[in-house]
Amino acid sequence: MSNEYRLKAIKEIASENATGVMPAAPANIDFYGEDVFNAEAMRTYLPKDICKKLFATIDDGAPLDPSIAGEVAHAMKKWAIDRGATHFTHWFQPLTGSTAEKHDSFLEPEDGKAILAFSGKNLIVGEPDASSFPSGGLRSTFEARGYTAWDPTSPAFIKRHGNGATLCIPTAFCSYTGEALDKKTPLLRSIQALQKSADRLMGLFGVAPQKVTVTLGAEQEYFLVDKRFYLQRPDLYQAGRTLFGAAPAKHQQMEDHYFGSIPSRILNFMNDVEKELWKLGIPAKTRHNEVAPAQFELAPMFEEVNLACDHNMQIMEVLRQVADRHGLVCLLHEKPFAGINGSGKHNNWSVNYGKTNLLNPGKDPHQNAIFLTTLCAVIYAVDTHADLLRMAVASAGNDHRLGANEAPPAIISMYLGDQLADVVDQLEKGDPKSSKQAGALKLGSDTLPPLPRDATDRNRTSPFAFTGNKFEFRAPGSSQSCSEPNVILNTIVAEAFDIIADKLANVPADKFHEELQNLLQKIVKEHKRVIFNGNGYTDEWVEEAAKRGLPNTRTTMEALQALNKKENVALFEKYGVFNKRELDSRYEVNMEDYHKKIHIEGEIARDMAKDIILPQAIEAYSAALKANEMALNQGFPALDSYAKPLGEGIKKLLAAIEVMEKALASKHEDILNGMLDLRLVVDSLEKIVPDEKWPLPKYREMLFIY
Structure with a gap:
């Protein structure tokens, strides 16, 4: 590798x-969803009676009728x-x-000819090798059978x-013994x-059974x-993050990148990403520059959670593929560059x-009994199971981001905002009587209209924040x-929900609201410690959280222990x-992945x-010694102030490499410490070579030249 x-x-x-020239934007979006076997396609290709049965499963959660599989497979093909x-x-x-796929052709020979076939069995079930995927002990090498099962709720x-196309059928993945081997x-x-649980609780409020729809909007940074x-950074293409790199004089401290004008090359990329996503029926809605230089965000509209999760996996793949076509690389690691903000998925x-x-x-949350009950249920859940929420986001990459003076800290807390915090305070003391109302902002200029102001602010330092209706x-x-x-x-x-329903199940109708208020008041008193509306970045909050008894789980190793707790x-x-x-399998898989x-x-x-690094540093040192000798021979002052730091840096580098060699045969803590020490030496050398x-692209180049 050469500079x-x-x-x-x-x-x-x-x-x-x-x-570079900006391409013209498409005049319409008639192509939206054209590559999805969606409701419109089903109505076009399926008989009405089959379509009705399939919609009952998709829309209402009815059990799938296996007898329709053949017709659906034929139409889908x-x-x-x-x-x-x-x-x-x-x-x-x-x-x-990530995602997995094994492609089979529709081709089937028949009487010396070829036909295109796809049966109901092909649609409903597949058989990948379960022992070749991480299973945490659920499958052994000699126990290879696993199954993929069609998920009709995700189209x-x-x-x-290139010049081909493949029909992708979203499926669940399980072992021969029935255990889940997947995320779906x-x-x-x-x-x-x-x-x-929602049916039980809502029934106590006199609400007829309805379908629960969990909605998700996943913002992708x-x-x-x-x-x-x-391609000149082995750390990037093998680890997904830079293991070395000195901070440039300018990075994000000027706060000028966030929501800034999007560079033409990036906007071309974003246009193509959105076109690909819209074809797949993925409602990409928002795009903008993020806080760190070279960082961006894509946000889709809200969807049903299962579909939203599938779509997010597709979004990540499309981002990578389209970036490659544009001569770019999309980095999805949580902390690809040290010293600036990392990337999350809100x-x-x-x-x-x-x-x-x-x-x-x-309008008046203090009078909305169902909302207050749901809110208190979430407060109870987050406080009681903070360990599980922290476990759910644990990874080697996220360890570099959580608590690194950026959203969010590793302490799980809730932000409610002024309006709900006030209602909760009233609830704790008795019967809430009022709710703070939204107002208007007057900006001091007659040419600017008054702006409607929400009833509460936002808090980007909170890991779990209420933002209006979510x-x-x-x-x-x-x-x-x-x-x-x-x-x-x-x-x-x-x-x-069940704990609340258990307490209220046998309460007479005339006592229901009184007992509900007492129960919600009790939940607030016992679990209000998790509510924090202040700055989650401060040392004072760390101290305050410890006083409240809130866990501060800093590492993946600690967080994964939640999977082993009996409760x-x-x-x-x-x-x-x-x-x-x-659960045991996920603990083993995640621990192995981390190590x-x-x-x-x-x-x-x-x-x-x-x-x-070492060969280039030695070459620079050799050149410095020759320059020093030449200066002395010609009667100039010695260049020791340049050569000496290089020589000392090389000695430190050799020592750090030796420590790193030993650490690789030791515990993961030693490896992490060895990497940190090695980085300090290399980054110091970058400043003087x-x-x-210098053989590696620098931060000042990668973050600002694209």
């Missing part, structure tokens, strides 16, 4: 951007072939954290690649659990770097019962599946979301320091 490639890349990028598909695949989400879609199955189970820089979660959003406070869980990492945090939210709220095992088994074996990633990063750091000798 000439870095300098050449800088010139090429500048030249290309100078001549015809629709896909009409769109150029030659293959089909069961598209699923194993415990790797099939077409994935285009527990999510569907948790929705079902919440449905049963990401970084973009030029591919030419990326999980905007809400629950509808029929057409009613249970988290909509209405809760925004800001802790999930940018690279992770949305399924895990929503499995936890659905399950713990289902339990809270958590009992919770998941009670609601049929996980059994003990499935492997740390060890891989340690080896990459050692190799880069030894094979890339001449620019023309």
